[in-house]
Amino acid sequence: MPGTVLLLAASPLGRGRLVDAAAVLPVLAAVAPTVLSGADTANVVELADPVDPQGVLTRLRAAAAAPGPLTVYLTGQLHLDRRQRLPHLALARTAPATVRYTALPWHWIREELRLRPPGQTALVVDLHADAEVWRHLHEHPLDSGRTAAVYGRIAPPAGRRGPAEPSYMKTVATLLRSGHRPPLDELHQQALARIPEETPTNILLAPAPVPVPQPYPVIPHPTPGGSPGFGPAVAPPEPYGVPVGAGAGADAATGVGTVTEPSAPAGVPPRPGTPGTSDPHAAISAAVQAGRHDEADAIAARHQAAAVAAHGPASEDALHWAEVRADLAMFAGDAARSCQVWMEVAGARLTAGEAVDAPAVEAAVDRAHHQWGRIDETARARELGPALAELRARVPGRRRGALEDVRRQLRELQRT
Template sequence: MPGTVLLLAASPLGRGRLVDAAAVLPVLAAVAPAVLSGADTANVVELADPVEPQGVLTRLRAAAAAPGPLTVYLTGQLHLDRRQRLPHLALARTTSATVRYTAVPWHWIREELRLRAPGQTALVVDLHADPEVWRHLHEHPLDCGRTTAVYGRIAPPHGRRGPAEPSYMKTVATLLRSGHRPPLDDLHQQALARIPEEIPSNILLAPVAATAPQPYPAIPHPTPGGDPGFGPAVGAQQTYGGPVGGSAGAGTSTGAVVEAEAPLDIPAQPEPPALENPAPDPHAAISTAVRAGRHEEADAIAARHQEAAADEHGPASEDALHWAEVRADLAMFAGDAARSCQGWMEVAEHRLAAGQQADAPAVEAAVDRAHHQWGRIEEAARARELGPMLAGLRARVPGRRQGALEDVRRQLRELQRI
């Protein structure tokens, strides 16, 4: 099965540019697609200094929907938006005052990759941080989701005039130009070994080990971003500098608070006792069913876990809402846009009723997805039925795209004429 590769290099034009991100693309583009992907063949999509966040989201969504392995090579810089204090990937038009509207929220990237099958997605990053987001990352490590294996580094503000070099990604590209792609953990270590002078000040990212299986019917607990995704935890560990001879992943797991500035000396943890009859991972079972076209079976698995979570923690708990979100996505995969739309609206209503703010990422994401699915409903009567509820939500959760509420109202008016 062919793989998919997304080459994304983005940084602002003008004085706000921290890294010359696009400089790495000619080197990466010279690598054979199969080597970039690690598959026999691959489709490669290149985005150089994109302008529109929605355009990046569209390309990322298409790449995430492709079957087979996906590798994203991402070079750019991170900023915080001033309102929600969330990391964003800056684009060509991004300034410190317009981050919220001209940059890509990092949780968009996590969300688009979260439903891919375990072991099928890798994110290789060379990111540079402005002073504000650099301080933020020491208390709130970058959340990349549970099913995406992440390799790379985050560099601090360099304090020099002019943009920095994406030396990590250039080194990765140079190594790949040999025509051989080693396992990504080896590639990561080889790249770090070639830039030793930068390592002590960098945040290093590498996969965490998969968690031990839990006895049935344990429910996965959400990450700080509110969504554990499918499959075992592979995500990323965040390490602050340190020698390159050892594991780049030895450090503090995503979501923990890190106060150390020096390399962390963490004693080895004892191996957990093996379970005689480990329960199968429900997320993996769902992914298998979806790939095989058994959509009703996938939804039935998720429904059982949603019911169990609601009974134990309440229908508005994060555990129950996670499974509600999974079911909304499963409806999308099954081609049932109306059910998906309704599912996402119910998630949004639960979150709002629980006191979450209208501009909270999980609330905005739920309403945005409901809006997207509503636009895909082919039956006019069903779209008319769900439209008023969506309009009511849009009035409370306008989202980041201007005119979203008016778009719903305009389409409703057109539906009334059918």
């Protein structure tokens, strides 16, 4: 089975550039695709200084949907958005005042990779942080999800001597040019050994060691959200009116292979605290891949009902299963059902007191918006439109003109 490689190098043009990210791409491009991937054959997609976060999201989503192993080589710089204080990967047009709209939220990366099977996804990163996000990361480590293995480093601000060199990623690329890709943990250690003067000041990233099996079950401690091991199931926004897998416009994307629209989830991470099997997501994934969409939804519905009974309809556990069902409706081609469920999720979060600009709320409305635009039945789209417009008026999201987009399409529907 072929592997997939995504080469992403991004940093702002002009004075805000902390690292010359694109300088690493020629070195990586000189490495054979099979070595970059670690698979017998590989497709490579390259993004050099992209300008549009939605375009990057489209490429990332397509890469995450491809079967087989996925390796993402990511070089760039991190900033916090001023409103929500969340890490973002800066793109070519990013400035401190426009991070929220022109940079790629890190949690989009995490959530796109969450549907992939464990052990099939790796990120190799060389990231540089500004002073604000550097302080933030010492209290809130970068979260890349449970199923992705992350190797690399985050470097502190380099001072005023100009953009820093992506020395970690260049070293990785140089090692790979030998034609051999060792296990990534070994590759990571070899790269660090070649830049010893930098590592003492860096945040070093590598997967935690696999724990030794316990003789008795280990009961997880509750997180602040209440349920064991749970956090918000934040879903990244969809590009309005742009089919999944469409072109990225101004992004400089080149490479070998075809970027395709996902047809089924490749797998989902285990989520503790659910009834029955320890990993119902695996059963759901298998059912979807076999085309048994009703069976997949029935499994999710049972777990959603159990979560509602145990924790309430607004609990993270219950909302997680609602989000799973919204995704399953999308994979089954039922855009109307997916839109409706995403609107219900957004409404439940707002009723529970979440802010209109909370990532999970914005994500639910954005996905409802996108799915609404994919409804084939005019009558059904017309029926759901007013509720979406009302919801969009409360939750404008990150993309300017989103509410007007709904209103314009609704006016067109009313004339048909």
